[in-house]
Amino acid sequence: MTASAEGRRPDTGWRTVFMEMLTGAREAAQRLPVTTLFLLAAALQANLVAADIHLFGEDSQGLPSDTNFDVGLGLVAGATASLAVTLRGEARKVSSAKTLPLALLAGIVACLVLALPDHFLTLEWAVMLGLVALVPIAPFIGRGDSSAFWIFAARSAFAVLLGVLALLLFAGGISAILASLTYLFGIPVPDDLYGHVWLSTGLFAAPLFGLGQLPDRFDETPGEALQGFMDRGMRALGDFVAAPLLILYAIILHLYAMKIAVTGEVPQGQIGWLVLTYGFCIFAALIIINPFFDRARAPTRAFLRLWPFFLPIPLVLLAYALMLRVGEFGITPERYLLGLFGLVTALLLALQLLARVRGDIRAIAALPAAALILGGFGPQGALGVSIASQASRFLEIVNNSPVEGERHKEALGALSFLAARDALARVLPEGLPASALESDSHPYRTVAKAWGLDPDRLGPNRRALPLNDRSRPTAFTAAGFDTVIQPVRLAVDMKEPVTVRLPEGKEIVFALEADALVVIADGQSTLFPVAASRIEALAQLDVDAPAQLRLEADGRALQLIPTYLYIDPGPPLRLENLEATVLLRTEDWR
Known part of the structure; x- marks a missing residue:
């Protein structure tokens, strides 16, 4: 049945929908102009790189230098930092004239820290993660309460989800249309155009759509409808999943600590990551089920009362393991961040002694974000x-x-x-x-x-062997061979071997075993053994020296010109990955 014009609602037409879309984008740009500017710059930089326009130089092979990608990431970081500052200004009702310069300054600083990682000793992923985590908590530092923060964070997560859906629908839809033009009508579409569509949508259009869905109120709390809708699920999450598992995990870690105390055993190398995972799960559970604490049942109530007592012993385990590893092998970024997690966790435990901030999930969210940012760059940071x-x-x-x-x-x-x-x-x-x-x-x-x-000495730190530097010309002898196959990339236990069609039309298949190169032709396999002594000889070569490996088996011969070997030093020494140019004789495979 077709709806009559008289019965149609006036706000459901195509024009209305289109105007609402434009209005939403315009309002997001007007509300967050600095963030929009950084996103536009990031999209532009990414599209320039995709178009082989390298504003920040090229490497020796004509590829874009790392700085081109660092600048793009820096612009995204600038957008994130400016968003956090703008939202904080809105929450405190600070005028735009004061907020925008601060947002621009924060964005520029974040951009520089990420765009110049060598200069600022930046651990990019840590700073970026800290900035993202800072966005929902920034409006509530020094104001508001846990309930308001929770609902704002939940709505922000929904806005992010909508942005991701917009990316998939918009960019995916345009890509499908372009592909249809090619397959159905024979209209050629440049492959680069697909990349530009996804980059432009992913770095500008979709984020702008998501920003338009961000809440503009900072005093909302979970209402009765929301609590009624989610209450049963959150109670089940706390009672049947989070509380029992975290309590059981705590018991296991405490038993392990008792074992160490009794036997004097050194903690296993992964204990730090186990404690990190445990602490993260505890804090995530506290944040997620926070609005439903007052209706918690026995398992969740036990968890809420006891969680501060679950962590001290695991923190002691973490400190002991870090002390041993740092004393033996020094500090690395991973150990630094594990230690930083321990300090943040200890501080959060100390805050539980203060009645005013006890159970405040804003502190649980803000302290790790600040720690990641401060620990992600500079001489005091992880690097x-x-x-x-x-x-x-x-x-x-x-x-x-x-x-x-x-x-x-x-x-x-x-x-x-x-x-x-x-x-x-x-x-x-x-x-x-x-x-x-x-x-x-x-x-x-x-x-x-x-x-x-x-x-060149082989050992645990000498697993990768780069050979035949491709950045400079190198000469090789090819006597006795008439066919060149390049590049051949193999790994032990590859799901699919490498199939190559020779110039005369015949197909041969390459595979790699731990001690041999396998070539399959006409269903018959020929194993070319690669002795450990020959790999060790390659490892002793100077990087600038030509490296060649002649292999023979069953009256056949081939020659490898390896550019990269990855080995398991054993014992016994074994190949794991191989990248090489292969020279062979066509007559051997007829």
């Missing part, structure tokens, strides 16, 4: 402290000879950490100026040799 620790540890080892065995491996491990963070200048020996590393293609090896270390 800054870790670099200083590893540099000190390296110098302590190399300045106390002899450096052999495990001490040699530890020195190379610390040096590898510093090399990955461009911090080798901190451990240069006398006579080796920092300027010498700027033009050095392998500064790690140069510094290691300057200290009398062997950078």
Whole structure:
């Protein structure tokens, strides 16, 4: 049955829907102009990179430099920081004339910290996660209560969900339309256009839509309708899932602590992550079921009364494990963040002694966010402290000879950490100026040799073997071979082997075993053994030296020109991954 024009509601037409969409986008841009500006800049930068326009330089292979991607991430961080400041200004009813400059300043600072990670010693994911966590709590720092924060956070999460759905529907819909034009009408559509659609939608249109759904009130509390709708589910979550499991987990951790106290056993290496997971689950449960505390039943009431007593012993376990690992191997970003979690948790436990903030979930949300941001950059952050620790540890080892065995491996491990963070200048020996590393293609090896270390020695820190540097020309002999296959990337236990069609049309299949390269033709397999001694010989080669590996089996021969090997040093030494150019004779496979 067709609805009559007289019976149709006046606000359900296409024009009304379109105007509401435009109005919502305009209102979001007017409410959050600084955030919108950063999002627009992020989308523009991403589209420029996708179009091979690299404003911030290229690497030696003509690909966009890391700075291009860092700037894009920095602009997203700027949008997030400016959003937190703007929402805080709205909650405190501060005028736009005062809020907007502060939001712009916060956005610029966050952008610089993420866009220049080497300069600010930034751990990007930690700062970004902290900024995201700061957005819902920012309006309630120093004002409001737990109930208002909870409902604002819930509505904000719903806005994020709508933004994700908008991304999938809008970008997915446009992609489907473009694909239909190609498959149904033969109209060619550039592949790059799909990328531009997803980047523009994901970094601008969808976030702007989600921002338009953010609540503009900061004093709402869960109403009777919401409590009635969610009460049963939250009670079930607390009574049947969260409370029993967290109480049981606490018992297990306390029993493990008793075992250590009785036997003197050293904590297992993963105890820190277990304690982290346990603490995160406790705090997440406290936040999620907060509005329903007053109607909690026996299991949840027991959890609410006892949770502060569940954590001290696991925190002692964490501190003991960290003390052992740091004393043996120094500080790393992971250990730093585990220690930071322990400090934040201890502070939250101490706050439970104060009646005014006891049970306040705003503190549970705000302290970890602030800790991640402050611990994510600068000399006081995870990278800054870790670099200083590893540099000190390296110098302590190399300045106390002899450096052999495990001490040699530890020195190379610390040096590898510093090399990955461009911090080798901190451990240069006398006579080796920092300027010498700027033009050095392998500064790690140069510094290691300057200290009398062997950078090619196999061990736990020497699992990856880069060979045949592709950034510079290298010559190889190809006598006896007439076919080149590149690149061949293999891994042990790959779900699907690599199939290649030879120039004459025949297909052969490559697979990798721990001690052999397998080539399959016409259903018959030929195993080319790769002895551990030959891999060790490759590991001893200078990175600049040509590396070739000739393999023979069943009257057939091939030659590998490897660019990357990943091994399990064992014993026994075994191949795990391989990337190489393969030379073979066509007549061997006819």
